[in-house]
Amino acid sequence: MNPYKRLLLICDPAMHLSPAMTRAQALAGSSSAVLHMVALGSLPPSLRILDETLQDRARLDWLEKHQTWLDDQCQLLSARGIDVSAQALWSDEPMKEVLRLAEDMKADLLIKDREYEPALRRALITPLDWQVLRECAVPLHLVSVAEHALPRKVVAAIDLSQSDPQIDAVNERIIEAAQNFAVQCDADLHLLQAYEAPSSFLAYAAGPVAWTKEMQEEASGRAQTRMARLGERFGVPQHYQHLLKGPATKVIAQFAAEQHMDVVVMGTLYHSGLTKVLGSTTEQALYQVPSSILAIRP
Numbered sequence: 001m002n003p004y005k006r007l008l009l010i011c012d013p014a015m016h017l018s019p020a021m022t023r024a025q026a027l028a029g030s031s032s033a034v035l036h037m038v039a040l041g042s043l044p045p046s047l048r049i050l051d052e053t054l055q056d057r058a059r060l061d062w063l064e065k066h067q068t069w070l071d072d073q074c075q076l077l078s079a080r081g082i083d084v085s086a087q088a089l090w091s092d093e094p095m096k097e098v099l100r101l102a103e104d105m106k107a108d109l110l111i112k113d114r115e116y117e118p119a120l121r122r123a124l125i126t127p128l129d130w131q132v133l134r135e136c137a138v139p140l141h142l143v144s145v146a147e148h149a150l151p152r153k154v155v156a157a158i159d160l161s162q163s164d165p166q167i168d169a170v171n172e173r174i175i176e177a178a179q180n181f182a183v184q185c186d187a188d189l190h191l192l193q194a195y196e197a198p199s200s201f202l203a204y205a206a207g208p209v210a211w212t213k214e215m216q217e218e219a220s221g222r223a224q225t226r227m228a229r230l231g232e233r234f235g236v237p238q239h240y241q242h243l244l245k246g247p248a249t250k251v252i253a254q255f256a257a258e259q260h261m262d263v264v265v266m267g268t269l270y271h272s273g274l275t276k277v278l279g280s281t282t283e284q285a286l287y288q289v290p291s292s293i294l295a296i297r298p
Contacts, residue, residue, distance in 0.1 A: 003180040008107035019146035020113040026149035037086040039066040095131040114142040151262030155190040160223040178265035194251035253288040
């Protein structure tokens with residue numbers, strides 16, 4: 001069964017064939033899904049000092065230019081047999097507009113170019129990618145590069161460190177989403193688990209405690225057993241199951257780079273307090289993992 005029937009693409013406002021557009025077109029072609037392309041614009045802060053007449057003119061010029069470009073892209077895609085539509089929209093609240101579009105369209109997948117934001121700017125303003133990650137219920141595909149229009153290698157990053165029904169359910173949803181994506185692209189599917197010293201044990205230790213070889217073997221053994229069960233259930237061969245020691249973001253980034261993974265599939269949760277500032281593992285992965293990301297909200 002085709003998992004994708006409606007694809008929503010947030011286009012690069014620079015009006016060019018970006019990695020996200022390349023990926024969206026390829027997915028629409030392989031899945032026969034309806035593709036809706038949207039260009040979102042807003043008035044730059046430097047122009048907000050203009051009077052209302054000049055602001056209106058700038059808005060109308062932007063909308064006309066982008067709609068013309070989108071219409072040209074639609075003609076090209078329609079000639080290839082892709083069911084496509086497009087619209088240029090002006091909004092001062094892009095995150096709310098993205099969420100509204102995804103809900104109204106009942107999109108199965110939201111596709112967007114990954115935007116890099118410097119650390120200083122991230123400390124002052126929450127990046128749009130982070131906002132959408134935290135709020136969007138639709139699977140979100142943030143595309144960094146599209147060396148292969150349809151990915152060839154997909155890895156599901158899962159958490160097997162604990163025996164918890166809720167975490168198990170999240171793992172299964174991540175793998176299901178990764179499997180659907182891989183099948184649609186005819187890509188290889190891998191499973192990846194990064195593990196570290198059990199924080200619950202170290203937190204209650206009276207002093208510094210070394211993570212002994214026995215502890216490592218116990219932790220990795222439990223994770224390996226759980227991964228084997230999941231691999232058997234989802235048809236992932238053993239040589240595509242990877243258990244690596246180290247911090248999750250670092251392990252995922254290194255593995256994705258060394259193994260040339262096209263897409264990393266991860267779960268995302270909203271965090272408050274300090275982790276809201278620092279970002280979740282998925283949020284941090286946006287700036288460290290070279291691959292594109294498919295984020296699944298539990």
